[in-house]
Amino acid sequence: MVAAVRVHKHGGPEVLTFEEIEVGAPGPGQVRVKQHACGVNYIDTYFRIGMYPSPVGIPFVAGNEGAGEVTAVGPGVTDIKVGDRVAYVVGLGGYAAERLLPADRAVKLPDGISYEQAAGMMLKGMTAQYLLKRTFKVEKGTTLLMHAAAGGVGQILCQWANALGATVIGTAGTKDKAEIAKAHGAQHVILYRDEDFVAKVKEITGGKLCDVVYDGIGKATFPASLDCIRPLGMFVSFGSASGQIEAFNINILQAKGSLFATRPTLNNYVAKREDLLATAQDLFDAVLSGKVTIPINQKYALKDAVKAHRDLEGRETTGSSILIP
Numbered sequence: 001m002v003a004a005v006r007v008h009k010h011g012g013p014e015v016l017t018f019e020e021i022e023v024g025a026p027g028p029g030q031v032r033v034k035q036h037a038c039g040v041n042y043i044d045t046y047f048r049i050g051m052y053p054s055p056v057g058i059p060f061v062a063g064n065e066g067a068g069e070v071t072a073v074g075p076g077v078t079d080i081k082v083g084d085r086v087a088y089v090v091g092l093g094g095y096a097a098e099r100l101l102p103a104d105r106a107v108k109l110p111d112g113i114s115y116e117q118a119a120g121m122m123l124k125g126m127t128a129q130y131l132l133k134r135t136f137k138v139e140k141g142t143t144l145l146m147h148a149a150a151g152g153v154g155q156i157l158c159q160w161a162n163a164l165g166a167t168v169i170g171t172a173g174t175k176d177k178a179e180i181a182k183a184h185g186a187q188h189v190i191l192y193r194d195e196d197f198v199a200k201v202k203e204i205t206g207g208k209l210c211d212v213v214y215d216g217i218g219k220a221t222f223p224a225s226l227d228c229i230r231p232l233g234m235f236v237s238f239g240s241a242s243g244q245i246e247a248f249n250i251n252i253l254q255a256k257g258s259l260f261a262t263r264p265t266l267n268n269y270v271a272k273r274e275d276l277l278a279t280a281q282d283l284f285d286a287v288l289s290g291k292v293t294i295p296i297n298q299k300y301a302l303k304d305a306v307k308a309h310r311d312l313e314g315r316e317t318t319g320s321s322i323l324i325p
């Protein structure tokens with residue numbers, strides 16, 4: 001039996017239950033991993049409240065990301081072996097001391113990346129990678145707006161965008177968070193709880209607006225985010241920290257300047273193993289070169305997952321949060 005955090009009914013953070021579960025031997029195509037750190041992500045809360053359906057029904061082990069050592073491999077697994085240091089992003093099963101994992105989702109860690117760093121960056125960092133390089137190609141001269149710039153995805157994306165030569169405008173909920181965002185790649189930060197962020201974007205860009213807006217906030221920043229985008233620019237709605245955007249008339253995209261809009265998710269961008277490995281490698285290179293640092297600002301014991309979720313949803317966190325089994 002191993003320690004894990006399960007959800008038996010949907011609800012607030014209090015439904016996260018610390019208990020013991022059985023983890024069997026790996027089946028065909030699986031590996032068993034002894035986890036050293038588990039990532040905490042906003043998406044974990046969507047599964048917990050039932051906004052995203054659990055693919056394995058209820059109860060389920062919460063969490064979508066982790067890093068650890070392979071302790072057993074199942075039949076047919078050839079490229080991962082016992083003793084390998086791996087990290088992954090996969091639907092559920094993350095908050096546990098040990099787990100079974102599809103081998104084709106495991107990524108081997110380079111020596112220079114620790115388990116804790118890996119658990120703090122695989123999901124958020126691969127998201128930043130595809131958002132900056134595939135959803136919209138950010139390059140020198142791009143002007144972008146990133147909401148929640150001091151958050152987990154926010155700090156990684158802003159540092160990386162800065163390294164790519166972009167003008168990075170961030171939003172943040174408090175002055176302290178604004179300072180953190182500024183120290184991590186955002187050249188301009190708007191306090192969007194106190195200031196009109198559309199007016200500020202107009203002022204900062206001299207009326208030119210942004211080429212792309214990355215919006216993980218959802219309901220609270222829609223449709224205002226569209227007013228920050230230049231004609232033919234791109235609206236990237238990649239999350240719903242404040243709740244989901246309600247149905248809207250697509251003609252609004254014409255009215256706001258023939259905008260493009262997309263609602264991407266990491267799963268689709270790394271569905272093929274070659275894309276997973278290339279995306280992870282680009283992230284490892286960015287971190288190992290020092291272009292991007294992974295601030296792990298909250299570290300909790302696995303048994304304290306309830307607090308981790310309370311802090312995340314309460315807007316108390318900055319950077320990445322991890323659980324230690």
Ligand code: NDP
Binds near residue numbers: 043312
């Ligand atoms: P964050 O660390 O960014 O935490 C969320 C932040 O959102 C808060 O700290 C807060 O920052 C801001 N926020 C604004 N309004 C609210 C609200 N009403 N309730 C709570 N928080 C609010 O989380 P993550 O880095 O884990 O994720 C960021 C976003 O990216 C999420 O929407 C997540 O779903 C999305 N995501 C999407 C992926 C994809 O592939 N589509 C993959 C990974 C993440 P502040 O106080 O500064 O406003």
